[in-house]
Amino acid sequence: MSMENTGWDGFEIGAMLRSFDGPAKDIALTKQEDRNYSKNNSFTASVADWRIIKPVFNKDYCIDCQFCWVYCPDISIISRDKKMLGVDYDHCKGCGICVEVCPTNPKSLLMFPEQKDTEEAIAEWPEKEKKEK
């Protein structure tokens, strides 16, 4: 059944959407890159066009505390093997929570305009802030 050509009233009542193609077992132990997502899974969609500012990750200052991972509402912080790897720009809505909860000095995540080049942003990274005594 092609979904593109069917209106909202063209589907039978009590429809079921499958999150995965084929058998799916132990999803809780399968990383996103190893999953067989179906086209009905919102993982295959993108909300990148919601953003006007984006978080840029500078791994030089990151201490892998994972605060950004646990408080990200959009599963957009990619962490593997206890290491922070970067930001998933397909699903990030640009809320900026990750930047707020980042404890390093200077922060290892900062918000930049969406159009800004990542390398340019990293070149402009602020220096360590000195504590006022």
Next chain:
Amino acid sequence: MGEIKKIKNLKEFSTSADRFEGANLLCPGCAHSIIVREVLNATNDDLVLSASTGCLEVCTAVYPYTSWDASWIHIGFENGSTAVAGAEAMYKALKRKGRLKQPDREPKFVSFAGDGASYDIGFQWISGCMERGHNIMHVVLDNEVYANTGGQRSSSTPIGGSTTTSPAGRVSYGEKQNKKDMVAIMAAHGIPYSAQVAPNKWKDMVKKIQYGLEVEGPVFINAMSPCTTEWKFDPKDTMMISDLATDSLVFPLYEIIDGHKLNITYRPKTVIPVEEYLAAQGRFKHLFKDEYKHLIKEWQERVDKQWEMLQRREEAGV
């Protein structure tokens, strides 16, 4: 399966594979998905989930997409809890008859609902589930307003909150009724576990969820969920508002075991004045006008009284 997932620290927690997906349509900075992620990541067991009508439901099941990687039931406003209870009853019946396809796997049953669907519309249905003793967990995403339909007051809206049906202005200071104490009401059913959690205290949340999933019988969880749209604050400040709420004791974190034994699970090192919590949100900004300033004092007195009550109940151990 059946083993409790080991989560000693945040690094260990971060190895979880999320079963909730991005590109859902929740607002940027919405605490709902932070709470859902913390709940789902607390276990590796199979899950049967439902969501009552509300922000979470309409934003994660926008046809033709679903954001859920576990069995998830899309149902009415009032009966998310009963749908999951029905699935649980069916599971028990099939198990008794030896007709389970995968008898070695033991799924957990969790229903999510907003405060509107729990405090008002689904109230008697949840009460029924608790009374019948189903082995389910009901998680309330408590944002103190009907956020999905444009911000009407619910019976969870606290005094002074400005909503579209209790607007603040020349005549009124906003909501006039006090917030319903749902955790106590549910505990009064004599259920094995009811607790209040907040997204910023992830460890406390995971501990409570794991306890709740292990225990036999119905479990009620009230999760504070700051709403950037209706509480009127900047999306990036969601965690800051959560910290203010837990540290000012507006949302004290505690649990009630077997309907009577109360434990306080988080005591802030320095308790901040309620005024700071109110000042951070647009829905309370009218309280800082001269004619309504006495309400801030009343707020503080109410919160102090509640905290004293909780401490006394904990001390008494009954």
